Structures are given as C-alpha cells and as structure tokens.
Amino acid sequence: MSSLILGIESSCDETGVALVRSTPGTAVPTLLAHALHSQIDMHQAYGGVVPELASRDHIRRVLPLTSTVLAEAGHTLADVDVVAYTRGPGLAGALLVGAGVACALGAALGKPVLGVHHLEGHLLSPFLSADPPEFPFVALLVSGGHTQLMRVDGVGQYELLGETIDDAAGEAFDKSAKLLGLGYPGGPALSRLAEQGQPDAFKLPRPLLHSGNLDFSFAGLKTAVLTQAKKLGGDLEARKADLAASTQAAIVDVLVKKSLTALKETGLRRLVVAGGVGANRLLREQLNAACQRQQIRVHYPELHLCTDNGAMIALAAAMRLQSGQQQATTTYAFDIKPRWPLDALGGTTP
Template identity: 55%
Template sequence: MKVLGIETSCDETGIAIYDNETGLLAHKLYSQVKLHADYGGVVPELASRDHVRKIVPLVTATLAQANLSAKDIGGIAYTRGPGLIGALLVGSSMAKSLAYAWQVPALGVHHMEGHLLAPMLDEPKPPFPFLSLLVSGGHSMLVNVQGLGRYEVLGESVDDAAGEAFDKTAKLLGLDYPGGPLLAKLAEQGHTGIYKFPRPMTDKPGLNMSFSGLKTFVANTIKSEPCDMQTRANIAYAFQEAVVDTLLIKCRRALAQTGLKRIVMAGGVAANKMLRDEFAKASKTDGFEVYYPSFEYCTDNGAMIAYAGCMRLAAGESTALDSKAMPRWSLETLSAV
C-alpha cells in the first residue's frame, strides 16, 4: 500500500509517500522559519495561511518525485493532532478532500506517534519493546513502548519542554529564532566547568521533567555577569549540559523502573550532538542500546506521518471524513495494532 502523508501541525508543511513494501518513495518539506523569525516565534494565523499556500504545490511535487499519480495512492495519512488548530485544519481538510476525491481511506495520525516511530524510517529499525524519549519544542515525554499503539507515558514536562527551553534560553542570549540549533552551535565554543546549572527535578522521585526553572536560573546568571561572547558561549554550554544530563538521569531511572534495555530518541532535540554523544557513551557503560532517527526525520516531517499512517491503514484502520482535528490528544488513548 502506498500512503500519502501530510504534516501541518505547526510551522512546517511536510508531504511524503510511504510504501509498506519498498519504504519511503518521496518526501518534501517546507519550513516557515523565515516567516516567523521577525516575531521570535510561531504566529499561528500566519502559519495556517502559509500552509494553505504551500500544501497543494508540495503534494503535486511529491507525487512527481515518486513518479506516481492519484490512482497509485492507496490511502491518505494526516496529522490530526496535537498541534495548532488552524494549521491542523489545513492538513486535515486537504487529506479528507483527497481521500473523498480519490476514493481511498484517510487516517488521522497522532503527531507524537509519528515522532515516536520516525526511527523506523531508517535501518536497522529498533525492535519493540523500548523506552522512547520524545524531546521536541512542544513536548518532552518518556514512553514505555510495548508495540504499535501500546504506549504508557511514564513522565512528561510539567512546564517548558526541552526544545522550548532551548529556544527561550537562546533568546535570552541574544540569538535569533529558532534558537535551539544556534545555542548548540554557540555551546561548541564554551568551556566546561565554568558554570554549574541545576538538574531540575532529579532530586525527587518520578520521571516528570521541568525546564522552566533552569531557564530562569540562566536568566539570573546573564543579569549578574558581563556577557561578552565567551561568557555567552560558556553559559550556553552549561545550559545544554544541564538539559542533557537531566534527560540522561531520567532515562536511566526509567530503564531501571521498566527493565527495558533499549532507548529510542525522537523529536527535534534528538538532533542535538551533545545529547547523542552522551547517550552513546552511557549506552556502552550501562549496557543499553540507543537509536535515533536521521537528522531529516527529527523535526516535523511528512515521512513519519506517512509511515505511522501506513502501518495503521494496512491494519484496517481509518478515520471518518467528518472527524475533527484534535489540538489536544493523549498518546495513551491510541488503539493497539
């Protein structure tokens, strides 16, 4: 089955085609970063309008890239939620319209399930079960994954997600939007041991996470220091180190709690080099496996939606054409396949 995937949950328009026999056939991604940069963050109404402008040309271009036509598509997968309601409506409206016109089933995909399964787009695919660390701009979650749709959320962010904290801290350091990658680049010039920032909620039991207080700690440090370029780099390094260390502490705790021996990392923050390096070191000393998606599948993309949708469509699932977008949607409510 060849499935067209549509992702429009926030500020990227992603279109892809996945075949359950041969794999990913084509994918296109348009980022709205330049559109939102002047505002220092995503403006929901502007995001929705830009999705409207880009979605049809991208569907056409993706079909052409795969050398396919409408008659070759066996199903449409789209991001139903969570996300910005206006942006979600653009993708879901497009998907349902195509499904109706092409007489194929449509399926609304959970955005975080898409991220969770993104490492399946690469080889080798991580086998079930595993611990999933989902770290993006809007979410930080630890999930016990026993199979497709068999998810138990063990812990999540109670305020700022890791990616959100990266972007906000970058802004405090005077970096442009989106700040996360720029902060990581600045941190490469920082020195270890200059600052020691707190590891939030690691002194308490449980697996929930919080990064708002860490961001405030950084803000107070910036106010108390003469912030030349090297000082900013040192602060960026210490902040990044604190986030990575916190995530590693929580993952180790989750592995001990569940007995799992495999970590699958996904989401935009999974592209962070220090995060990958530290988890790779820990995997050798602690004896667990670690998997990541390719960099192009870390951020929002249509390929992960096409894959997740293809798995569920192939199992006989579909979503009614009169279904509503779900800007809030619990991962644990998904059905097992």
Template identity: 70%
Template sequence: MIVLGVESSCDETGIALYDTQHGLLSHALHSQVAMHEQYGGVVPELASRDHIRRAIPLLEQVLAGAHIDRHQIDAIAYTQGPGLAGALLVGASVACGLGLALDRPVLGVHHLEGHLLSPLLASEPPTFPFVALLVSGGHTQLMRVDGVGQYALLGETLDDAAGEAFDKSAKLLGLGYPGGPAISRLAEFGDPSVYQLPRPMLHSKDLNFSFSGLKTAVLTLVKKQTTNLCEQDKANIARAFVDALVDVLLAKCLTAMKQTGLKRLVIAGGVGANSQLRNALNAAAQKRRFQVYYPELEFCTDNGAMIAFAGAMRLQLKPEAAQRDYAFNVRPRWPLNELGI
C-alpha cells in the same frame, strides 16, 4: 499499500509517500523558520496561511519524485493533533478533500506517535519493546513502547519542555529562532567550568521533568551582567545550559531503562538531533551495554514521512480505522496515552 502522509501541525509543511512493501518512496518538506524568525517564534495565523500555499505544490513534487500517479495512492494519513488548530485544519482539509476526490480512505494520526515511530524508518530500526524519550517542541516524555498503539507513559514534563527551554534560553542570549540549534552550536565554544546551572528534578526519584527553573537560572545569569554579554560569556552560559539539560535527560533515561529492564532506547523529536545529547547517550549505551536508536536527522523535525509511516502501520493492524465520510475534526490537545490500537 501506498499511503500519503500530510503533516501541518505547526511551522513545517510535510508531504510523503510510504509503501508498505518498498518503504519510503518520496518526501518533501517546507520549513517556515525564515518567516517566523523575525517574530522570535511561530505566529499561528501566518503558519496556517503558509500551509495553504505549500501543500499542493509539495504534493505534486512528491508524486513526481515517486514517479506515480495520484490514483495509485491507496490511503491518506494526516496529522489530526496535537498542534496549532488553524495549521492542523489545513492539513486535515487537504487530506480529506483529496480522499473525497480520489475515493480513498483517510486516517487522522497523532503527531507524537509519528515522532515516536520515526526511528523505525532508519536503515537499522529498533524492535519492540523499547523505552522512548520523546523530546519534541512542547513535549518531553518517557514512554514504554510495546508495539504500535501500545504506549505506557513513564514520565513527562510538569512545565517547560526541553525544546521550550532551548528556545527561551536562546532568546535570552540574543540568539536566533529556533533556539535549539543556535544554542547547541554556541555551547561548543563554551568553557564548562565557568558557570554551573541547576539540574531540575535530577534526584526527584520519579521520571518527570521540569525545565522552567533552568530557563529562569539562565535569565538570572544574564541579568547579573552589568554590561552587554560578550560572545564568550554567551558561549559559557550556553554550555552550562546544555550540560545541565543533557544531564537531566540522560539520568532520567538511565532510570527508565533500569526500571523497565529493557535494553533498547529510542530518541525521537527535534531535540533528538542535539549533538551533545547524542554523545552523552552513546557513551552511556556503550558503558552500560544497551542500544540507543535515533531517527535520521532529516526526520527529527516535523515531517510527512513519519505521518505516512504511522498511518501505514495503523492501517496494517486495523484497516477499518480509516474513514470514508470525509468529515474531519482536529485535536489541538491530544494526550498520547489516550491512543490504543
């Protein structure tokens, strides 16, 4: 079965083809980072308009890359939510319109489920069950994953997610958008002994997160400077921020592993590409003898491959989940724990 995946939840347009027999056939992605950078964040209306411009050319690119005709597509999966309403509507209308034209079933996919399953696209994928740390954009969650659609929420952020804290702290330091990669690179040149920032909820005895206080601590440090921050000061603050955030994520992951008794940990989402986090988790995994898995770097950000894959997995389990009436709706807010098989 060949499944076309369409992702348009925020500021990346992703199209991909996944074959349940031969794996990922082709994928293409357009990022809107350059367009939104001048505004310091995503402008929803601009994002929606750009998805409209990019979707069909990317579709043609993916079909050419896979060397197949569009009539060979068996089903179409699209991101139904969560995300920006206007952006989601573009992908949904493209998918359902194409489904109508080709007389193919379509399936709405949860964006976070796509991220959650994306490590299964790797050459050495994890097996179920596992603990998953989902750190994508406005979401920081720990889940127990026993199979496709079998998710138990262990803990989540109570305010700012890790990705939001990265972006907001980077903006305070005068860094570019998106903030995660910028602040991570700068932290490599920082002295860890200069500043110490709080580790919010590190000892809360639960698996929830809170990063708004960490961002506020960065703001306080910046305001204490009587002159403009020099590059070394910025690097030192960035290092303190990254060290604090990584310490919290690592500690919560280790607690989740201990509580569940599982020996496999999966990291998914954009923050999963962070080198400091990966180094800390790899060291802990070696010391405590568990396995940690990551998506390929190209699949840490939003992409069509994860949507095509998640759609294919659901259709294999429940073929009747796809629809042919081509009426669609989107779900800008959609808790992952509402999903079933």
C-alpha cells in the same frame, strides 16, 4: 498486495508531504519520497511562530509539495490508496489545513483517510532509519513543547512513564536562547554557540534530577539562565558561549539520567530517541556513551527526519494499518485534536 500511503504534516511551522509503500509481511514500510518546507525564515521577524501566518503558508505549500513527492516517486494521485494527515496535537489552524486538504483529496479520489497522532509519528520515525528498533523499548520524546518518557510495547501500546510538568526541553533551549539574544529558532543557535564554550563554566540547576520519579521540569533552569545573564551584565557577550554550553549541559544531563533510570526501572535494553531535540549532538554523544557502557541499544531517526515531516505521518499510518490498530475511513467529515495525550491514543477508532 502493497498499498501507497500519502502523509501530510501541518501541525506547526513545517509543511511536510511523503509517500510510503506498505507491503504485507514486511515489518517496516518503505519511504518512496518526501518533501518539506520550513517556515523559519517567515517567522524569524516575529521571534516565534505566528499561528495565522503558519496556517496561510501551509495552504500555499501543501499541494505543490504533494505534486513534487508524487513526481519523485513516479506515481500519481490515482495510485494513492490511503491519505493520512496529522490530526493533533498542534496549532488548531495549521492542523485544519492538513486535515482539510487530506479529506478533500480522499473524497475526490474515493480513497480512505486516516488521522495520525503527531507524537506517534515522531515515536515511530526511527523505524525509517538504517538501524530500526524492535519492540519493546523505552522512548524519549523530545519534540517542541513535549518531553516524555514512554514504555512502548508495540504500535498503539504506550505507557507514560514521565513527562514535563512545565517547560519542555525544547522550550528550555528556545527560551534560554532568547534570553541570550540568539534569535529564532533558538535551540539550534544555542547548540551551535555552546560548541565554543565550557559546559562547566556556570553551575546551573538540574531540576527534578533526584525527584524519585521520571517527570521533568525545565522552567527553573530558564530562570537560572536569566539570573546568571543579569549577573554578568556587560560581560555577558564575552561569556555567552560559556553560558550556552552550561545551559545545554544541564538539559542534556537531565535527559540522559532520566532515560537511564527509565531503562533500569522497566528492565528494557533498548532506547529510542525522537523529536527535534533528538538531533542535538551532545545528547546523542552522551546517550551513546552511557548506553554503550551498559550494553543498551539506542536508536534515533535520521537527522533530516528529526524535525516535523510528512514521512513520519505516512509511516505511522502505515504501521497502524499493518498492525490492525486502526482502520482508514471514507467518512470525510473530520475533527482535529490540538491537545491529545499520546498515552490516550486508542487502538481501533477510525
């Protein structure tokens, strides 16, 4: 018998709600509807996310988005079998909104609830694509403040291969963009500007590229961008596109080469790329070309599911339930985990 899982995402500056159908014997749940509200316009005036404003906006958005999703899917709240929510990691206040609403809905409906790991949602999001992966695979997670390489043998079976020791790739994009005066959100703006520049115009460092391990470091790159911008002085405006292109090229180069090294070391022939930076056009082009040469399959989420969204939360909950990795609970007291390593994710704890 199939079941309906409502997913709520509120870890940072996007409010996402989605409904998926999970059917026994079907490998991947079906996404019935999802809706997303981005707070970018609200936070632009401050040059970054203001946690208190983010939390207040989640409160305003989550129930109207839920109504929209249910109407689009042709269902009512009474049809929902499980309410899933992002338990962590993320901004504490923002997480509390989603968790509180989800547990209140569960209690009111008499339906179980399930807390989901935000990064597991990203990790599994390519299963909703037109070309879903199969286990096992290497995963490159590039989401916000997280850059990690994982070996994934199944739902809940994650081995950390390498991670950032300071700034993540997304932070390198955003902070470099801020240094170039590109505003918020900086990453997409830097990528757009980079299309007009020459990627080899400036020699920027590729930190830890030859470190002998799979860890990342992008703080030094940010410092190099700042140094180069100061050197240019009044010429910065004329060379801004070149500096943006060179910055993007350095980040992508490290991500691609570390990913290929992880595949070689594990012996796996399948790569999954997930998270907001996974939407970067240059990263996709270079990974596709490199993996094609080595006959490695590479999978991405659909572009509209690269950012934080409720679909990935509902999906992760459904896949954990299907695999027996976790059970939903009717204990509606909840906690959140603003810091929660993905490789520490347990199997059967509700």
